[in-house]
Amino acid sequence: MSTWFITGISRGFGRIMTEELLRRGHTVIGTTRNGKGPLEHDNLRVVSMDVNDPDQVVATMQAAVQAAGHIDVVVNNAGYGLVGAVEEVSDAEVDHVMATNFGGTHRVIKAALPFLRAQGSGHIVNFSSVGGFTGSAGFGIYCASKFAVEGMSEALAVELKPLGIGVTIVEPGYFRTEFLSHDSAVVAVAHIPAYADTAGQTRSNVNAVDGRQAGDPAKGVAVIIDAVESGNPPFRLPLGADSIARIEQKMAHVQADIEAWRSRAMATAFDG
Ligand SMILES: NC(=O)c1ccc[n+]([C@@H]2O[C@H](COP(=O)([O-])OP(=O)(O)OC[C@H]3O[C@@H](n4cnc5c(N)ncnc54)[C@H](OP(=O)(O)O)[C@@H]3O)[C@@H](O)[C@H]2O)c1
Numbered sequence: 001m002s003t004w005f006i007t008g009i010s011r012g013f014g015r016i017m018t019e020e021l022l023r024r025g026h027t028v029i030g031t032t033r034n035g036k037g038p039l040e041h042d043n044l045r046v047v048s049m050d051v052n053d054p055d056q057v058v059a060t061m062q063a064a065v066q067a068a069g070h071i072d073v074v075v076n077n078a079g080y081g082l083v084g085a086v087e088e089v090s091d092a093e094v095d096h097v098m099a100t101n102f103g104g105t106h107r108v109i110k111a112a113l114p115f116l117r118a119q120g121s122g123h124i125v126n127f128s129s130v131g132g133f134t135g136s137a138g139f140g141i142y143c144a145s146k147f148a149v150e151g152m153s154e155a156l157a158v159e160l161k162p163l164g165i166g167v168t169i170v171e172p173g174y175f176r177t178e179f180l181s182h183d184s185a186v187v188a189v190a191h192i193p194a195y196a197d198t199a200g201q202t203r204s205n206v207n208a209v210d211g212r213q214a215g216d217p218a219k220g221v222a223v224i225i226d227a228v229e230s231g232n233p234p235f236r237l238p239l240g241a242d243s244i245a246r247i248e249q250k251m252a253h254v255q256a257d258i259e260a261w262r263s264r265a266m267a268t269a270f271d272g
Helices: 012-023 054-068 091-119 140-163 199-209 217-229 241-266
Strands: 003-007 027-032 044-048 073-076 122-127 165-172 236-239
Touching (some): 003 012, 003 054, 003 091, 012 027, 044 054, 091 140, 091 165, 140 165, 236 241
Parallel strands (some): 003 027, 003 073, 027 044, 073 122, 122 165, 165 236
16 A cells, blocks of 8 residues: 555545545545645545645645655646636736646655655656647646646656656546636636637636536546556556547647658758
8 A cells, every 4th residue: 555645635636536545545645725634534644735835845745754654656736727818818827827737746846856766766646637738729828837747747757767756647638626616717817809719718618618527537536546556657648538639639730740841840950
C-alpha cells in the first residue's frame, strides 16, 4: 500500500480519487483550502493548504512527510477554469489562473522533490487537460496555464527519470465534477461583442454543459490509479473519448502543416 499526497480534495476529481484510494487500502494526505475534509477515514489526513501560498506549501509538505514517513505519489489536482476570449481576459485574471494552475503545480513539485530525491523513488501526477494539448475558443488563457503544466512536465520527466522518479500528465475531456459550476469556473468580467460567436458561445455552453458532461469522474480516477499502480505508468494519459478525439485531430493537423511546408522549412540551414 502506498501514500498519496493530493491537492484539492474538497470536491471533484480530488475527492473521488481520495475515496477510491482509501477503498483500495492506500493512505491519503489531502489538502483543502479551509482545512475541512470531504470525509473521515483512519487512512486520510486532511491539511489546510492554498497552492498560491508558497510558505504554506513548503510547511505542509514537510509536515506531511514527517507524519507519513514518506510519500509515494504526489497528485497536482487543484485548479480551475477561466472562460473568456484572450482579448477579454484582464491581467489580474491571467495572473491568478497561471499562479494557481501552473504556479501551484510548480510550487508543490519543488516542495516535494527534495524528499522524493532522498527516497530515490516516487511518482508525480499533474492534472493537465485536453486543453493542455489543444486550444479552444473561450478557454485560451486556461489552456495556456495547462500548456505550461505540460511543457514543464515534459522537461521534468526527463530530469527525474535518472533519479528514479516518474511523471504522468492527465488530460481529461469534460468530466462531471464541479469544474464548470459557478463555484469553480471563473468567467472573465469583460465581454466584447465581436467574440459573441466564439468565446461568447463557449460562455453559454459552460452553463448548458455543467451537470451533463459525458465523463464519469469515478471511472476517470480508476484509470489514473490503475495506471500508477501498473508499475509502468504512461507519461501522457488522455481521459475520455472527447479528449482522445481532439488530441488525434490536433496531431493530424500538425502533421498536415508539417507536410505542406516540409521542403521549404527543412531548407533553412546556412549553405555549406
Ligand atoms: N472536470 C473537468 O471537466 C476537467 C477537465 C480537464 C481538466 N480538469 C482539471 O482537473 C482538476 C480538478 O478539477 P475538478 O474537475 O475536480 O474541478 P472542481 O470540482 O471544481 O474541483 C477543483 C478543486 O481544486 C481546488 N482548488 C482550486 N483552487 C485552489 C487553490 N488555489 N488552492 C488549493 N486548491 C484549489 C478546489 O478547492 P476549493 O474547494 O478550496 O475551491 C477543488 O477541490 C483541475 O486541475 C482541472 O483543471 C478538469
